[in-house]
Amino acid sequence: MDFRELIDSAIQALKANLLRTALTMLGIVIGISSVILIVSIGQGAVAFVTNELSSFGTNAFQINPGQGAFSSVAGADTLTMEDVEAIRADETLTNIDKVIPNTIATVRAEANGESANIVVYGTTQDMYDFFQPELVEGEFLTENDILDNQNVVVLGIDAAEEFFGENSNYVGETIRLNNKSFKVTGVVRSDSALAGGFLNQAIFAPFNIVMDNFPNGDRIQEIDVTVFESSQINQTIEDVELLLRDRHNLDEDEESDFVISSFQDILSTVETITNLLTAMVAGISAISLVVGGVGVMNIMLVSVTERTKEIGLLKAIGAKEKDILTQFLIEAMVMTLSGGLIGVTIGVTGAFLISTLVGIPFSLNIPAIIIAVAVSTFVGLLFGLYPARRAAKLNPIDALRYE
Numbered sequence: 001m002d003f004r005e006l007i008d009s010a011i012q013a014l015k016a017n018l019l020r021t022a023l024t025m026l027g028i029v030i031g032i033s034s035v036i037l038i039v040s041i042g043q044g045a046v047a048f049v050t051n052e053l054s055s056f057g058t059n060a061f062q063i064n065p066g067q068g069a070f071s072s073v074a075g076a077d078t079l080t081m082e083d084v085e086a087i088r089a090d091e092t093l094t095n096i097d098k099v100i101p102n103t104i105a106t107v108r109a110e111a112n113g114e115s116a117n118i119v120v121y122g123t124t125q126d127m128y129d130f131f132q133p134e135l136v137e138g139e140f141l142t143e144n145d146i147l148d149n150q151n152v153v154v155l156g157i158d159a160a161e162e163f164f165g166e167n168s169n170y171v172g173e174t175i176r177l178n179n180k181s182f183k184v185t186g187v188v189r190s191d192s193a194l195a196g197g198f199l200n201q202a203i204f205a206p207f208n209i210v211m212d213n214f215p216n217g218d219r220i221q222e223i224d225v226t227v228f229e230s231s232q233i234n235q236t237i238e239d240v241e242l243l244l245r246d247r248h249n250l251d252e253d254e255e256s257d258f259v260i261s262s263f264q265d266i267l268s269t270v271e272t273i274t275n276l277l278t279a280m281v282a283g284i285s286a287i288s289l290v291v292g293g294v295g296v297m298n299i300m301l302v303s304v305t306e307r308t309k310e311i312g313l314l315k316a317i318g319a320k321e322k323d324i325l326t327q328f329l330i331e332a333m334v335m336t337l338s339g340g341l342i343g344v345t346i347g348v349t350g351a352f353l354i355s356t357l358v359g360i361p362f363s364l365n366i367p368a369i370i371i372a373v374a375v376s377t378f379v380g381l382l383f384g385l386y387p388a389r390r391a392a393k394l395n396p397i398d399a400l401r402y403e
Contacts, residue, residue, distance in 0.1 A: 007330055011334060014331060017303075023295075024295050024296055024299045024335060025292075025335055025336070025338060026295075026339075027291045027292025027293075027295050027339075028293075028296075028335075028339030028340060029292075029339045029340075029342050029343040030292070030343070031343065031376075032339065032340050032342075032343025032344060032347060032372045032375075033342075033343040033344070033346040033350065034347070035368065035372055036343070036344060036348060036351065036365070036368060036369060036372055037347045037350045037351050037354075038278055039278055039368045040347070040355070040364060040365060040368075041354060041355065041360070042274050042275070042278030043278075043363035044351070044355050044360040044361050044362060045274055045360055046270065046274050046275075047360070047361040048359075048361055049267065049270045049271075049274075050267060050271075051361070058230045058262075058263055059097075059228070059229075059230040059233065060130065060224060060225065060226045060227070060263060061224075061225055061233060061236075061237055061260060061262035062222055062223065062224055062262075063079065063222070063223040063225065063240070063244070063258055063259070063260050064079075064259045064260075064261075065077060065078040065079040065219075065220065065258055065259075066078060066257065066259065067255055067256070067257060067258075067259065077219040077220075078248065078257040078258055079219075079220040079221075080220060081101060082247075083220075083223070083244060083247060084099055086243060086244075086247055087225070087243065090243060092239065093239055093240065095227045095228050095232050095233075095235075095236045096225060096226075096227055096236060096240075097226040097227055097228050098129070098130070098225070099223060099225050100124055100126045100127055100130060100223065100225070100226075101123070101124065101207055101222075102121060102122065102123050102127070102207070102220070102221060102223070102224065103121075103122040103211055103219060103220055103221055104119060104121055104122070104210075104221050104222075105119075105120050105122070105210055105214035105215065106119055107177045107178045107214050108178055108179075109159075109175055109203065111173065111174065112163050112164050112165075114163045116162065118159060118201070118202070119198070119201070119203070120153075120203045120204075120205055120210055120214060121202050121203070121204050121205070122205055122206065122207040122208070122210025122214075123141070123204055123206075124141065124146050124207055125140060125141045125142055125145070126226075127141070128140040128188075130224050130226065131190065133189060133190040134188065134190065135187075135188055136157055136186075136187040136188060136189050137170055137171050137186060137187045138170070138171035138185050138186030138187060139185060139186045140154055140186050140204070141154055141186075141204060141205075141206060145185070145206050146206045146208070149208050149209055150206060150209075151180065151181065151182045151183065151209065152182060152206070153175060153183070153184055153185070153203050153204060153205045154184075154185060154186040154187065154203070154204040154205075155184055155186070155187050155188075155203055155204075156189070156190075156198075156199050156200040156201050156202045156203070157187055157188065157189040158200040158201045159200070159201055159203055160184075160187045170187045171184055171185060171186065172184065175203075177203070177214070178213070178214060178215075180213060188200075188204075225240065230264075233264065234262075237262060241256065244258055290379075292339070292379065293380075293382065293383035294383065296335060296336060296379070296380060296384060297383040297384065300328060300332055300383075300384055303328075303331070325389060328384060329384050331384070332380040332381070332383065332384020333377055333380035333381055333384065334380075335380060336376045336377060336379050336380030336383075336384075337373070337376060337377050337380060339376060340372060340373045340375075340377065341373065343372065343376070344369055344372060344373060347372075348364065348369070351364075
């Protein structure tokens with residue numbers, strides 16, 4: 001029998017029991033589609049976070065007070081304006097571009113008959129360049145606003161609409177914060193999934209105004225630092241850390257009373273966590289390939305038993321053991337390869353639909369697809385080998401007598 005005849009014979013045998021073949025392929029389909037779906041979504045999530053963090057630029061890092069990730073929220077006050085000025089004044093820190101102190105306070109805001117508790121960020125004019133929001137109306141805080149301690153504010157678009165309604169002329173309006181009047185000079189909007197959550201809902205005011213007038217606003221809760229050369233950011237972070245440790249009189253064995261993190265660090269952490277989760281879940285999904293392989297072996301053993309007389313007849317008319325072996329191996333491989341291709345189609349389609357619905361980039365991992373198809377074919381070869389050898393070893397006389 002030539003190879004084409006063997007393939008035709010294998011396909012006809014699978015078509016003869018179409019429902020059984022489809023159910024046997026199901027484990028392969030689920031395994032392959034799950035692996036592709038998870039890998040694609042995982043890479044899409046990493047790409048999404050990368051794009052979001054890139055909008056801030058990789059040329060920035062943050063300094064927070066205390067010794068933990070949430071220390072500033074807990075009330076740590078280890079950073080001072082003198083620290084900010086020291087970083088700005090240090091002539092050895094030639095890579096530093098801007099140093100932006102920030103403080104945060106929750107206040108009662110009232111305007112246009114509306115009132116609500118809202119977060120006020122005390123900052124400087126440089127925050128606009130740092131987060132790069134869209135300027136909807138007016139202007140952001142200016143250098144004169146900061147130096148003269150003007151009672152002015154910039155509203156996030158959601159805050160502006162909450163107090164003054166949609167499509168209003170916000171600039172020139174007055175809003176009261178803890179019973180102090182402030183003039184609205186601008187409105188900003190951010191479409192960033194990470195930054196938009198607070199930029200659109202917050203109020204921005206001159207740094208010293210918030211420090212001097214609002215409860216819990218009298219301490220620095222974050223220092224944002226931008227650099228000229230992102231390739232030298234790690235060295236700059238080390239230099240700033242040494243400067244602050246020296247200013248805070250910390251011994252070598254003492255832990256820093258501040259935390260420095262860059263967006264590159266955050267991105268690396270996100271990538272590591274996402275890759276680990278993707279690998280773990282993909283590994284679990286791959287178990288279904290083994291289950292599917294066992295199913296293939298079981299069905300092929302049943303097929304050998306059902307077709308014992310057919311095997312005996314083929315041997316009687318001159319078919320060799322290798323022909324019988326090849327035919328049953330081809331059946332197993334066609335079954336698993338077809339399941340693999342169907343799984344790839346479902347996985348890619350599912351990943352595209354989920355990425356579209358969730359709003360993350362669609363990532364198609366070609367190596368993962370090739371590996372998935374190769375693995376499905378290998379599963380067919382591996383788990384089809386025993387039934388195929390059993391069929392090939394049948395004695396033709398005994399096979400013809402089999403009832």
